[in-house]
Amino acid sequence: VSPQKSGHRYHPDKPCKRLVLYFHDILFNGTNKANATSAGAAGPTQLGAYQFGLLAVFDDPMTTAPTLASPPVARAQGFYFYDMKSTYNAWFAYTLVFNSTEHKGTVTILGADMMDEKTRDLSVAGGTGDFFMARGVATFATDEVQGFDYFRLKMDIKLYECYN
């Protein structure tokens, strides 16, 4: 009658798969169509001074090296929005789309991006293809911010349920 799964040992330090990738976001400002990878589709509102309600849709490159010019190994497709009155803070939902010789499939991630924390954990809610039925945790760390033009997040994606 225990609701706990029997026979499971998910040690946070022992994922069955791990991907460490960099997420690069270049917000559309009206003049950078060639380079922009995201665009504000709604908001911001006038609630506070931290872009509350600005919702950005993105199709961002994911790379294994931190430099923007390094070859993408996946696309991150989804959205984030800012959601605090008192500081910059965001919420993300997106899918990593892999289509290379190394990986084919998707990983879908969502959760709060508490930007003031050095690292913060979001949830891996599912996966397909090579990541069929995956679950886990994605740890975000801000790696670089250049005003509203560019930001880079390090995403340490640890899967604890793997079927492939």
Add this chain to the structure above:
Amino acid sequence: VSPQKSGHRYHPDKPCKRLVLYFHDILFNGTNKANATSAGAAGPTQLGAYQFGLLAVFDDPMTTAPTLASPPVARAQGFYFYDMKSTYNAWFAYTLVFNSTEHKGTVTILGADMMDEKTRDLSVAGGTGDFFMARGVATFATDEVQGFDYFRLKMDIKLYECYN
């Protein structure tokens, strides 16, 4: 110490439950209030020529036969948005709401809808009622597109974790 679940055999071709349903979306154009089932709530942006950032909220009928006039067996409530500069490509998050003699409960699905692919897999992140704690994969195929007036997706929803 293996993080792999013991005793699990999730064969992609052997779901514990399967639903094959058609999703019908009629976008509100300002004059079709009676028939429209979705409406653009944000965007599109000026980034590219493929409606980047157009976010549509929907309450769409789901049917077992492809014809729009066939009786709905569920509602699909959620949203999609377009997210590429170079082609039509979308991201979906929604809940199937069943309230019939056959099924009561919900199934929540999210992921990338890579419209250029013949089929694409999204993730079933959870369920309630008859679909309590469900997980799985939803395979989309575009079944019909009539400009911006109507599109129909075939959704092959395969659950690999079932508790009912």
Add this chain to the structure above:
Amino acid sequence: VSPQKSGHRYHPDKPCKRLVLYFHDILFNGTNKANATSAGAAGPTQLGAYQFGLLAVFDDPMTTAPTLASPPVARAQGFYFYDMKSTYNAWFAYTLVFNSTEHKGTVTILGADMMDEKTRDLSVAGGTGDFFMARGVATFATDEVQGFDYFRLKMDIKLYECYN
């Protein structure tokens, strides 16, 4: 070859963890910056008379007692939107952020909020920290509505997969 998990007994009435919390939402109306906890970032559209497409971003307090003035034990960060032509009905996606001596971590919830039902079940898609890899069901009940100024939901969050 059974796709059913072996050794699992998830009884809906026997969660491994349970949190009963109240969600308080004060929508920004242009003049209540000090008190507002949410703001409309997109919509509504002209489809129907029930705010179809109004998307509100929120950073709402969660309390154990129903009164708004009681001390918050978590923040709920995310969004909801209205999605029916014929009645008020919503869809939610958000993360509960706990950062107290009692709980540290997050719980991410999404699903349909069928406001006309006395109670309705949404899905817990994941968790982190104290709620590492959590899954379950969140049962909503409307507790109070004061026009568009304030509403309160009782959220009975039952986790059936727990690893901490």
